[in-house]
Amino acid sequence: MNNPAVDRKCPHSQVSCGDCRMNALCLPLALQNEEIDRLDDIVQRGRPFHKEDHVYNAGVEFKSVYAVRSGCIKSYYINDDGQEQVTGFHLPGEIFGIDGIGHNRYVNSAIALETSAICEIPFSRLEELSVEIPSLQRHFFQLMSKEITSDQQLITQLSKNSAEERIATLILSISSRNARRKLSSTQIRLPMSRADIGNYLGLTVETVSRVFSRFQKQGLLAVDKKEIEILDVDGLRELSNN
Amino acid sequence: MNNPAVDRKCPHSQVSCGDCRMNALCLPLALQNEEIDRLDDIVQRGRPFHKEDHVYNAGVEFKSVYAVRSGCIKSYYINDDGQEQVTGFHLPGEIFGIDGIGHNRYVNSAIALETSAICEIPFSRLEELSVEIPSLQRHFFQLMSKEITSDQQLITQLSKNSAEERIATLILSISSRNARRKLSSTQIRLPMSRADIGNYLGLTVETVSRVFSRFQKQGLLAVDKKEIEILDVDGLRELSNN
DNA sequence: CGTCAGTTTGAGCGAGCTCAACGTGAGTGG
DNA sequence: CCACTCACGTTGAGCTCGCTCAAACTGACG
Numbered sequence: 001m002n003n004p005a006v007d008r009k010c011p012h013s014q015v016s017c018g019d020c021r022m023n024a025l026c027l028p029l030a031l032q033n034e035e036i037d038r039l040d041d042i043v044q045r046g047r048p049f050h051k052e053d054h055v056y057n058a059g060v061e062f063k064s065v066y067a068v069r070s071g072c073i074k075s076y077y078i079n080d081d082g083q084e085q086v087t088g089f090h091l092p093g094e095i096f097g098i099d100g101i102g103h104n105r106y107v108n109s110a111i112a113l114e115t116s117a118i119c120e121i122p123f124s125r126l127e128e129l130s131v132e133i134p135s136l137q138r139h140f141f142q143l144m145s146k147e148i149t150s151d152q153q154l155i156t157q158l159s160k161n162s163a164e165e166r167i168a169t170l171i172l173s174i175s176s177r178n179a180r181r182k183l184s185s186t187q188i189r190l191p192m193s194r195a196d197i198g199n200y201l202g203l204t205v206e207t208v209s210r211v212f213s214r215f216q217k218q219g220l221l222a223v224d225k226k227e228i229e230i231l232d233v234d235g236l237r238e239l240s241n242n
Numbered sequence: 243m244n245n246p247a248v249d250r251k252c253p254h255s256q257v258s259c260g261d262c263r264m265n266a267l268c269l270p271l272a273l274q275n276e277e278i279d280r281l282d283d284i285v286q287r288g289r290p291f292h293k294e295d296h297v298y299n300a301g302v303e304f305k306s307v308y309a310v311r312s313g314c315i316k317s318y319y320i321n322d323d324g325q326e327q328v329t330g331f332h333l334p335g336e337i338f339g340i341d342g343i344g345h346n347r348y349v350n351s352a353i354a355l356e357t358s359a360i361c362e363i364p365f366s367r368l369e370e371l372s373v374e375i376p377s378l379q380r381h382f383f384q385l386m387s388k389e390i391t392s393d394q395q396l397i398t399q400l401s402k403n404s405a406e407e408r409i410a411t412l413i414l415s416i417s418s419r420n421a422r423r424k425l426s427s428t429q430i431r432l433p434m435s436r437a438d439i440g441n442y443l444g445l446t447v448e449t450v451s452r453v454f455s456r457f458q459k460q461g462l463l464a465v466d467k468k469e470i471e472i473l474d475v476d477g478l479r480e481l482s483n484n
Numbered sequence: 485c486g487t488c489a490g491t492t493t494g495a496g497c498g499a500g501c502t503c504a505a506c507g508t509g510a511g512t513g514g
Numbered sequence: 515c516c517a518c519t520c521a522c523g524t525t526g527a528g529c530t531c532g533c534t535c536a537a538a539c540t541g542a543c544g
Contacts, residue, residue: 077394080483085398099394102387107394127380131373138369144386145344151393152319152341152349156327158400159444163532194491202401207532209492225491225541241322405500436523449500451524467509467523 015069016040017119025093025180026067026119035133042125045069048117055097055110055118062100064120068092071116072191075099075108076199086200089113089192091177098144113191158202161241166201167211168240171221175230186230257311258282267335267422268309268361277375284367287311290359297339297352297360304342306362310334313358314433317341317350318441328442331355331434333419340386355433400444403483408443409453410482413463417472428472 017023017040018033031039044064048071049055055066058077066073073090087108090096100106101123130137157166171188179185190197198208212228215221220236222229230236259265259282260275273281286306290313291297297308300319308315315332329350332338342348343365372379399408413430421427432439440450454470457463462478464471472478 079398079402081402083402085394085402087394087397098387099391100387102384102391107391127376127383130379131376134369134373137372137379140383141369141386142344144383144390145340145342148386148389148393149341149344149349151390151397152327152329155329155393155396155400155444156321158397159441160321160323160325160327193489199401202397204533205491206493206534210532213492435521446501447523448502448525452500455524 015045017043020069022067022069022093022181026095031133031135031139035136038129038133039136042122042129043067044120044122046118046120048115049073049112051112051114053112055112056100056106058106058109060106062097062104062106062123064122065095065097065100065126066110067095067119067121069117069119071118072113073110073116073118074113074192074196075110077108084199086196089174089196089200091174092181094177095143098147101144113196163201163203163207163211164214164239165241166203167197167208167215168220168236170197170201171228171230172233172236172240175233186233188228188230190226190228257287259285262311264309264311264335264423268337273375273377273381277378280371280375281378284364284371285309286362286364288360288362290357291315291354293354293356295354297354298342298348300348300351302348304339304346304348304365306364307337307339307342307368308352309337309361309363311359311361313360314355315352315358315360316355316434316438317352319350326441328438331416331438331442333416334423336419337385340389343386355438405443405445405449405453406456406481407483408445409439409450409457410462410478412439412443413470413472414475414478414482417475428475430470430472432468432470 017026018036020026023036055073068090070092073096074086075088075090075096076084076086079085087099088096090110096110097106099108126136126140130140157169161169174188174190175185178188192200194208194212195205197203198205201208203211212221212223215236216223218235220230220232220239222231259268260278262268265278297315310332312334315338316328317330317332317338318326318328321327329341330338332352338352339348341350368378368382372382399411403411416430416432417427420430434442436450436454437447439445440447443450454463454465457478458465460477462472462474462481464473
């Protein structure tokens with residue numbers, strides 16, 4: 001069997017889209033109850049992915065898009081020089097895998113940074129459903145368009161902003177994504193390593209580490225490994241230009 | 243009247259999608275003749291945009307996506323620091339404006355770098371048509387997904403590659419987009435200024451200029467203002483890692 | 485308690501930035 | 515027709531931020 005989510009079928013994880021805590025962030029936004037049920041029918045839930053498990057690998061045939069229910073997924077690919085390029089971190093309520101639509105193969109690989117629960121949404125079924133539920137089509141167009149604009153913001157970061165600005169922005173981004181999920185916006189766990197942060201932001205590990213230390217000295221953050229507390233939101237915001 | 247394409251209505255520019263030289267690159271790929279006609283019905287063609295004319299401005303309500311028939315369009319936005327960030331150059335046969343879908347407003351502004359002919363495709367009509375023609379829906383999903391992966395490649399450029407690598411890659415990209423349009427892949431006109439190139443690639447004008455000079459000294463290019471000739475494709479390709 | 489991945493800190497270097505000057509050519513007005 | 519302007523491009527000189535290399539620290543896990 002070559003469908004990872006089916007391999008992972010687990011009778012204990014029966015949550016429906018209607019009940020899912022994330023449903024306001026995820027796909028079913030703007031759908032009627034009856035429509036949610038129809039979407040629910042095509043969504044496949046499996047047993048959790050553990051740290052380092054791949055959800056899919058770059059190059060394999062594109063079949064599904066995915067939603068994060070819990071945990072954190074990293075998207076990355078290996079470029080022609082053999083170097084890894086991290087292209088995103090996906091937190092609960094967020095969709096990933098849409099990079100695969102363009103070429104019918106995944107361009108990125110997706111790997112769990114910690115134990116993560118994932119919903120799989122077979123794309124051909126989603127397309128059919130989109131034809132029948134125009135608001136779902138619209139929602140999906142918007143999702144992809146937002147991915148484009150957020151990539152463009154990262155491009156701006158990389159081409160215009162200093163190391164401090166980039167890191168401040170990332171921290172604030174994770175903070176606000178926490179807030180959307182009704183979690184603390186000041187007490188944050190960074191599920192990714194310093195190396196992943198650096199890779200994503202176009203910086204070396206050493207620079208990332210130094211900036212965290214500097215932010216701590218300046219009283220902007222309290223850093224304890226992956227747990228960080230934002231002590232001065234305004235100060236960070238000023239740095240990040242947001 | 244607030245629809246720019248209608249303001250520009252020009253009875254002389256009556257080309258249909260079926261006849262357009264660009265139609266293999268643009269939307270109607272994989273459509274039946276009858277379907278092309280239906281798409282053709284919703285496409286609006288206007289009189290040309292001149293250099294410096296805006297097709298749309300960031301922040302205005304999103305209504306349409308656009309296709310370039312001739313000329314060159316630059317996408318850019320002004321970030322919170324008031325600096326311009328160039329997000330793309332659109333050549334004939336390419337679609338732009340899809341950044342607007344996500345928030346119902348254009349995030350970027352689009353401006354003509356030279357006299358350009360543009361097709362306007364009202365998005366709500368396109369959505370309706372996509373519901374009726376699933377291959378159009380699929381085509382559009384793919385278009386957006388490709389935009390995402392090409393943005394991600396730019397991200398990799400910016401975070402991993404040197405000035406020379408970035409510029410070599412841009413030149414090769416324009417060269418291959420010329421080739422798709424059956425134009426010379428070695429004799430190239432760069433429709434954008436050095437400043438735009440630098441802005442797009444996260445470099446200063448001076449660096450761009452120096453790299454062009456260096457490439458010329460190394461016998462990779464012959465540079466004459468905006469006209470460049472690629473003398474050593476393999477050398478460039480080696481630099482660019484593509 | 486040794487190992488090993490991840491992180492932190494220090495020291496020195498270099499690619500690309502900043503600032504400044506100069507060259508070039510298209511457009512404008514006398 | 516020439517003088518002037520102004521945007522754009524090129525070239526030079528020096529500086530700086532983030533990189534590289536190196537070493538030491540931390541904590542999880544066998």
